[in-house]
Amino acid sequence: MTEPLGELGRFAEPSLFILASLGEGPKHGYAIMTDVEAISGQRMGPGTLYAALARLERRGLIEALEPEDRRRPYRLTGLGATTLRAQLQSLSEFAKTGLRRLEGGR
């Protein structure tokens, strides 16, 4: 059973971006930040990034790997992957419904 990311408040959206970024494999903080900017078109502040990382780690959605020099990669856990999938499916359903209504209203 997955917990919704909505309970993370203002960190819910950054958390979803981070999970999506880690969907393709482990990354450290800087790589996540640049990847999130590439896939979302939004700049993520370093404070927001690490506040979201800490929340995701606390909830067991991501886990830290052994550091490489001072950089510590993170990866999705099984729970994180399930949560990401559920969130994306929910968003997809939402987008489909919105588009259908928009087309029906023309």
Next chain:
Amino acid sequence: MAASGRRRGQAAPSREMPFLVRLYPRAWRIRYGDEFADLLAARPPMVRDQFDIVRAAIDARLHPQVIEAPARRVTTVGDRVLALAAVAVGALFSAWAGIIVSFSPRWGEGVTVGNDLLALSYGLGLLGAFVAIGVLLGLIYRHIEDLRSIGTLGALVAAAGFLAMTGDAGASALPLIVFGTVGMSPGLARAVGRPVTTFVLGSTLFLASAMLGFVGGGGQELLWLWMLAGYGPSWMLLGISLRRGPHVTITAPVGA
């Protein structure tokens, strides 16, 4: 392999933490400080990033996500080898002195042990000195967080002293060992505790005093007796204390 541990002392990390990182609570800095500082070094924050960091630091204080667990010790095979080596140093030094004390026929008139036994005893002493160098280097490797820079320098100086003991620079061995031991004492106290450190430091200073003739009336009897019953055992005690390994501070998610 997942990991969240961080050695004690890394809250004050290898490089100076930027001011913005120091706004975060200690447990957060232990857990994320190094990588966060690295991120800021890779991409220096713009003004709006700085506001973002200040806001996040306040959030980290109001809604902590990680806590600092009590320091504990983590023991590896290397720690056991280091401990065994330190005990061996003590045993070798005690054996060195023991041969001289036991087989000197005219004890009271100085060291008069026969040549063969003398060669054997000094061989044991030299072997002890070589192993001591290894122990001191191992101490630096495993306990550098506790030793810190002064203690590390002290251990290196003491190791240089034992090296001098094995070569032609024997006269410089004593001051190097004494000053090195004094220098590494505060760090050693953090690593193995004050009682053991006091014994190690005290026995070293007493041995030096006996060697220089400040105690024992300038004869060598007290020197060898102390090497047998004080200095050697102090290394053994150090070894027993080192078997537990270095301190490690663990951070854990809140509520875990």
